[in-house]
Amino acid sequence: MNDLIAEFEALRARFPPGFESSFVLPCLRRMHERRGYVADADIDALVALLGVPRIQVEEALSFYTQFRRRPIGRWHLQICRNVSCSMRGADRLLEHLQRKLEVAPGETTPDGRCTLDTVECLGSCGTAPVMMVNERYVENLSLTTLDRLLDELK
């Protein structure tokens, strides 16, 4: 993460003094973006840089759903199955994804292409059903558009 230190110092300059503890989440996010997950070495480096307790970093990593400790597939498919998405067909989409990718939620295809997960409400209920593909929201999904999307994800 040495290449990120300059960026983290710029971040520090924008915060009021005494906010070192607050940097944990933005720094983890950047390291996560870079590597696709957070490695032990990242935690060591962050603790050394910020001087925060190691347990705080470990707790944040285990608490928030967006942080991972292991690599996943190139495409992370997170399908919402909360109330509004279920009412608009999320169950059928999830079944379709499982059948087509031959994985269950939480699993990655053997070729490392796709990781499938279910998530709770993404705040996109008016365009349900919705799925996150990496950082992007794909809205108003149907079986047809889902198939087309899967073809595009190489």
Added chain:
Amino acid sequence: MAGQQLLMTFPVTATSHGLAEYRARGGYTVLEDALHTRTPQEITQAVTAAGLQGRGGALFPTGRKWAVVVPGDGQPHYLVANADEGEPGTFKDRWILENAPHLLLEGMLLSAYALEARHCFIYIRGEFDLPYRRVAAAVEEAYEAGWLGEHIGGTGFACDILVYRGAGAYVAGEASGLLSSLEGKKSYPRNRPPRLTVRGLYQRPTVVNNVESLSNVAGIVAHGAAAFRAVGTQKSPGTRLISVSGHINRPGVYEVELGFPWRKFLEEDCGGVLGGRPLKAVVPGGISSKVLTGAETETLRLSHEDLWSAGSTLGSGGMIVVAEGTCMVRLLQIMLRFYHHESCGQCTPCRDGTGWMHRIIDRIVAGDGRPEDIERLYYIAKYNDGTTICGLGDAAGFAASGMLDKFRDEFDYYIAHKRSRCEGRIE
């Protein structure tokens, strides 16, 4: 259109969220004028007199929250915009973040001026990508144009706004949990007292306001409290952004003048129930608000007092429309799974209670329900209520008891016959 509008007053285009068009709509003139001609106390007085109630769901009077912060007490004060929109069924703040980010910024600057807050934060949920990019771009534009930083509007007023991204936790939307998260920790809610306005972010007086609440401030300051009160009802001044989803022909975000007839809104603005099915139920304000039957919506107006009188709330404005033929047992299963998943685990009644309710509803849906399960759900709901640090446990209980109060026969049927009376349909 559902009455008068205060926020959704311009056509949304590919460029309408930017500073140039916001300025063309009169943006930042309220701030500039206020910095030269009004005292911070006058801003607070206007917001208090307007009777603005918090738009995040608790409907707490914004002015009363602000009044706790003591001007000139020698401490730093912080202002935080709660953009951690995550209550299922709610996506209305996203409309502001994506389409009117400068309206939020101007409202925050006016509020920061009133509260003597040098540093402000926008805490935005981690999954929101486009909203984050729009807000971050707006902040940069505002710095470049001199609306943020030092000597704003050529005065001595200085203010910085930082955009902070969450990382995936429903409970971070609770104001004290949000501050824990903003301190880089797990978003554990905190016991009160002390109030956050006394000891909030890093133990300093902190005001946490919803995005929509803050976006109303510029209008209130510009036109005065009386003008704001002229919209809506006496007990619910102004408008609400209502996000409508579920079995509805035209889902989306609507601005509704408080007091507007509910059924008329659903039929005329939202195009009625999907597929022309009869209306079975509506979850009025996020799944933490108690469900109401379709019949109840016929006589109620969309106002805080009307929904309270019916034993529910307009809450977060996340309205989920449910058509006839939908299995309420399965809907409750989704809700209870959600609360179990999102309970932070800090308080025993919620940690154990949400898991317990989830296991009960799972076994009912699996056909293994027991006759005593209904009373058990009520029991857990009762002992979750008011026994935990934050409202998540209460909310799980409200969802359960709300469904049981209104659709008890469906639950009894499911347990007795080991199958759904509606064939398990939720679509």
